[in-house]
Amino acid sequence: EIATDENFATILYQIKDLTDSTYTMTEAQKLESVSSDSPYWWRVKAVDGAGNASAYTGAGSFTVGFSLDLPAWATYVLIGIGGLLLLALGFWLGRRNADY
Secondary structure, eight states: OEESSTTOSSEEEOOOSOOSSOOOOOGGGOOOOOOTTSOEEEOOOOBOTTOOBOOOOOOEEEOOSOOOOOOHHHHHHHHHHHHHHHHHHHHHHHHHHOOO
16 A cells, blocks of 8 residues: 555555565556655555455655755755855956956
């Protein structure tokens, strides 16, 4: 099962009668890109030939698409480096174009 919430109140896909340990979703089942703030959730259960079902596994989460989740400190460091580079570029251009 794939759902949009950890409690599986909104199930998007419930694939039954699988015989392999892997499954590749079809193009029609393509999921929208999501961020790590609102991931998709998955879980599985096994059913034997007699129809006896196991309990569901614990829920696991995953995202689709590109996500660049940096810690806050890394974001501030990158902003600081960008600011210093702009300041250095401005200083260099100012000295280069100065009329002496």
